[in-house]
Amino acid sequence: MRTSAWVLLLMTLTYTSSFMDRTVLSIIQNPIKQELQLSDTQLGILGGFAFAIFYSTLGIPVARLAERVDRRWLIAASLTIWSVATAASGLARGFASLFALRVAVGVGEAGASPPAHSLITDFFPPHRRGTAFSIYSLGVSAGVLIGSIAGGYVAQTYGWRITFLVFGIPGIALAILIPLTIREPRRGRLDLGAGNDTLPSLQDVLHRFRNKRALFHCVAGASIAAFGSYSIIAFSTPFFIRAHGASLAEAGIFLGLTSGVSAGIGTFLSGVITDRASRRDVRWAVWIPATGLILAAPLYVIGFLAPTKPAAMMILLVPPALQYLYLGPTMGLMHNLVTPRMRATATALLYLTVNLFGAGFGPPIAGFLSDRIASASFANGGYADRCRILSAADQACLSASATGVRWALVLITAAFIWASVHYLIAARTLRSDLGEDS
Numbered sequence: 001m002r003t004s005a006w007v008l009l010l011m012t013l014t015y016t017s018s019f020m021d022r023t024v025l026s027i028i029q030n031p032i033k034q035e036l037q038l039s040d041t042q043l044g045i046l047g048g049f050a051f052a053i054f055y056s057t058l059g060i061p062v063a064r065l066a067e068r069v070d071r072r073w074l075i076a077a078s079l080t081i082w083s084v085a086t087a088a089s090g091l092a093r094g095f096a097s098l099f100a101l102r103v104a105v106g107v108g109e110a111g112a113s114p115p116a117h118s119l120i121t122d123f124f125p126p127h128r129r130g131t132a133f134s135i136y137s138l139g140v141s142a143g144v145l146i147g148s149i150a151g152g153y154v155a156q157t158y159g160w161r162i163t164f165l166v167f168g169i170p171g172i173a174l175a176i177l178i179p180l181t182i183r184e185p186r187r188g189r190l191d192l193g194a195g196n197d198t199l200p201s202l203q204d205v206l207h208r209f210r211n212k213r214a215l216f217h218c219v220a221g222a223s224i225a226a227f228g229s230y231s232i233i234a235f236s237t238p239f240f241i242r243a244h245g246a247s248l249a250e251a252g253i254f255l256g257l258t259s260g261v262s263a264g265i266g267t268f269l270s271g272v273i274t275d276r277a278s279r280r281d282v283r284w285a286v287w288i289p290a291t292g293l294i295l296a297a298p299l300y301v302i303g304f305l306a307p308t309k310p311a312a313m314m315i316l317l318v319p320p321a322l323q324y325l326y327l328g329p330t331m332g333l334m335h336n337l338v339t340p341r342m343r344a345t346a347t348a349l350l351y352l353t354v355n356l357f358g359a360g361f362g363p364p365i366a367g368f369l370s371d372r373i374a375s376a377s378f379a380n381g382g383y384a385d386r387c388r389i390l391s392a393a394d395q396a397c398l399s400a401s402a403t404g405v406r407w408a409l410v411l412i413t414a415a416f417i418w419a420s421v422h423y424l425i426a427a428r429t430l431r432s433d434l435g436e437d438s
Contacts, residue, residue, distance in 0.1 A: 003123065003183075004123040004124060006181065006182070007119060007120065007123050007182055008120060008123070008124075008132060008135055008136060010174070010177065010178055010181070010182065011075075011116045011119060011120055011136055011139075012135060012136050012138060012139045012142070013139070013174055014075060014079060014112055014116060014139070014171075014174055014178070015112070015113070015116070015136060015137075015139025015140065015143065016138075016139040016142040016143040016146070017079065017083070017139075017143065017170050017171045017174060018082065018109045018112060018113075018139070018143065019139060019140050019142070019143020019144055019147065020143040020146050020147040020151075020167055020170070021082060021083070021086040021105055021109075021143075021147075021167055021168070021171070022047075022051065022105075022143070022147070022359075023143055023144045023146075023147030023148055023151065023233065023255075023259075024086075024147045024151040024163060024164065024167050025046060025047050025089075025102070026047055026233055026234045026235070026236075026237055026255075027147060027148055027151040027152050027155060027163075027237050027248070027251075027252050027255065028151060028155045028160040028163055028248075029043050029047070029234075029237060029238055030237070030238060030241055030248065031155065031159070031160045031248070032098075032160055035160075036092075036094055036095060036098070038095055039367070039371055039384070040235075040238075040367040040368075040370045040371045040374075040401075040404070040405070041364065041367045041368050041371050042095055042367075043234075043363075043367055044234065044235075044363040044364035044365070044366055044367025044368065045099070045363075045364050045367070046095075046098055046099060046102050047102075047230075047234045047359075047363040048230065048234065048359050048360050048361065048362055048363035048364045049360050049361070049363075049364050050099045050102035050103050050106070051102050051103070051105055051106040051109075051355075051359060051360075052106060052355045052356055052358075052359040052360030053103070053106065053356070053360060054103055054106045054107045054110060055105075055106035055107070055109050055110045055351075055355050055359070056106075056110075056351065056352045056353075056355045056356035056359075056360060057110075057352065057356070058106075058107060058110035058111075059110045059113070059114055059347075059348035059349075059351050059352055059355075060202070060345065060348045060349065060352060062074070062078075062110050062111045062114055062115075062348065063114035063115075063344040063345040063347060063348030063349075064202065064344075064345060066111075066114050066115035066118055066344035067118075067199055067341055067344050067345060068199070070179075070184050071115035071116075071118060071119050071184060071344075072119075072178050072179040072182050072184055073179050074111055074115045075111065075112055075115050075116060075119075075175075075178055076174075076175040076176070076178050076179050077111060077175075078108050078109065078110070078111030078112045079108070079112065079171045079172070079174050079175035079178075080108070080171070080172065080175045081104065081107060081108030081111075082104070082105045082106075082107075082108025082109045082112075082171060083108070083168045083169070083170070083171030083172050083175070084108075084168060084172075085101050085102075085104035085105045085107075085108060085168075086101075086105055086164055086167055086168040086171070087164060087165045087167075087168025087169070088101055088104075088164075088168070089101045089102070089105075089164040089168075090160070090161035090162060090163070090164035090165045091161070113347055113348075113351055114344040114345070114347040114348045114351070115344055116136070117133075117331070117335065117343055117344065117347040118187070118343045118344040118347070119182075119185070120132055120133065120136060121335050121340065121343050122185040122186070122187060122189055122340075123185065126335075126336050127275065128275070129331075129332040129335055129336065130270075130271040130272075130274050130275040130278070130285070130328055130329055130332035130333075131271040131272055131275050131328070131332075132271070132332075133271060133327075133328045133331035133332050133335075134267055134268050134269075134270050134271025134272065134327065134328025134329075134332075135268065135271070135328075136331070137267045137270075137271075137324075137327040137328050137331065138264050138267055138268055140263065140264075140267065140324075140327070141259065141260050141261070141263045141264030141267055141324070142260065142264065144233060144255065144256065144259040144260045144263065145256040145257075145259075145260025145261060145264070146256075146260075147167070147256075148237075148252040148253065148254075148255040148256035148259070148260060149252055149253050149256040149260075150166075150167075151163055151167065151252055152237075152248050152249040152250075152251065152252020152253060152255075152256075153249050153252070154166055155248055155252075156247070156248045156249045187340050187341060199341050200339065200341055200342050200345075202345065204342070205338070205342050205345045205346060205349065206349075208337070208338055208339075208342060208346075209346075209349065212337050212429075212433045213426070213428075213429040213433065214286070214333070214337070214426040214427075214428075214429045214430040214433040214434075215333070215334060215337045215338075215426075215433065217286075217422040217423065217425045217426035218286065218330050218333055218334065218422070218423065218426050219330075219334070219349070219350055219353055219354075220353070220419075220422040221286075221289065221290075221293075221326065221330070221419045221420070221421075221422035221423045221426070222326060222327075222330045222350065222353075222354055222419070223353040223354045223357045223358055223419075224357070224358075224415050224418050224419035224422065225289075225293060225323070225326055225358075225415065225416060225419035226354045226355070226357070226358025226359065226362070227357055227358045227361065227362040227412075227415045228323075228362065228412050228413060228415035228416050228419070229323065229324075229358065229362075230358050230359045230362040230363055231362040231363055231365070231366035231408075231409070231412045231415075232259070232300070232409060232412065232413075233255070233259050234362070234363035234366060234367075235363070235366050235367070235370065235405050235408065235409055236251075236254075236255050236258070236259070236316075236409075237251040237252065237255055238401075238405050239304070239402075239405045239406060239409060240254060240255075240309070240312075242398060242401050242402040242405055243312075243402040243405065243406050244308075244309035244312060245309070246309065254313055254316075257317060258316055258317055258320050259320055262317050262318070262319075262320040262321045263320035263321065263323070263324045264324075265321045266292065266320060266321035266322060266323065266324040266325050267324045267325075267327050267328060268328075269321075269325070270288065270289070270292075270324065270325040270326065270327060270328040270329055271328030271329065271332065273288060274288050274328065274329040274332070275332075282430055282431055282434060283427040283430050283431065285329040285332070285333050285430070286329070286333075286423040286424070286426045286427045286430060287423070287424075287427060288325050288329060289325050289326030289329055289330065289420075289423045290420040290421075290423035290424045290427075291322075291325070291420075292322040292323060292324070292325030292326065293322070293323060293325075293326060293416040293417070293419050293420040293423070294416070294417065294420045295319075295322045296319040296320070296322040296323035296413075296416050297319075297413045297414070297416040297417050299315060299316075299318055299319040299322070300316070300319045300323075300409070300410075300413040300416075301410050301413055302315055303315035303316035303319065304316075304406055304409045304410050304413075305406070305410065323416060326419070326423065330350075331350075333430075334346055334347070334350060336434065337433060337434065362412070362415075365412075366408050366409065366412050367408075369404070369407070369408035369411060369412075370401075370404040370405045370408040371383075371384070371404060372404070373403060373404040373407045373408060374387070374400040374401050374403060374404025374405075375400070375404075377399075377400050377403045377404065378396065378397075378400040379396065383397070383400055387400065387401060
């Protein structure tokens, strides 16, 4: 196997492992909610803010370190930390202990993506990076697919605590394999005219983001799109269980098909299509994401409001493929708009906004909306006290909770329209920002 293909495979598997560990929490939310007696707001905090606060903020110092040190060992250390924390999550006894362990998962994952992005750009030339990062981004879909289907099955068969333990194992194997099979390359070796000696300061990187308006709006669009994406992933399983009576395994399979298979198709095609279309006009790299996001929003609304489970499942298979058309092009453009020694730091800044705003605030806000709407629809009041433990026999609580999560997800889809506006604005300056004639 060619070295570049092997590096891309290992980095994609690393990204897959990270999303497996994130997704499995959303799959087993209902049994955790029942055993630990948590609200949807608390579930949203565990799936969002607890993970994102350190994942986002530690990314920048880790990225600065990645500009200086061997990137392979940094990735391996990060894998070890988050995998052990995931396995230990099965020992949690309440909200506080599970919160602390999810923070540890975020701390570990903070050290993976910046050096991984930087490595990939040193194995793929500029005209192939859109495709390379689309393949890398398949880690999101693959992680969600495996986390959903395998997580649903293991949780239904062995319980949510064993599920965490099982999902902590793959990362350890990758942590051993990466430094043993990859050699650290010279930075910027595939960029014409790129220097290797000068390390730009953080201020230099921030200045680049301010001056390249297209880059700023791509990051803004990706962050807002992630707000909707993380919210939907976090609450799709509770939606199907509460609104349509799906089993845990059934809901997991469906989330795998939507956020795994369908999103994976869109993610892969985004890089292939934009790499080809951009040869005629580079603005296709932002026009395609904008179009996908605009089309995804109304389809999500129709799917969440569908009256039957088969109709909802059929409709909701489509929008993820359109929604995730933004991933590969955004990453490829970002790395083409910064210098080689800025790439790990630029990645950290992208992930700071994507995860702090998207993962950090998306699920908690969706959970808050779900609780508030459910409480408002509960006929006699007292929803929080009576319905803290969702019992299948309590139809009033189930109905209110289904209404809450359904309309919370409907409201969240507005984020995709907002995100598309930023990509359309980016098209106005993209050619000049890349040094092309306008």
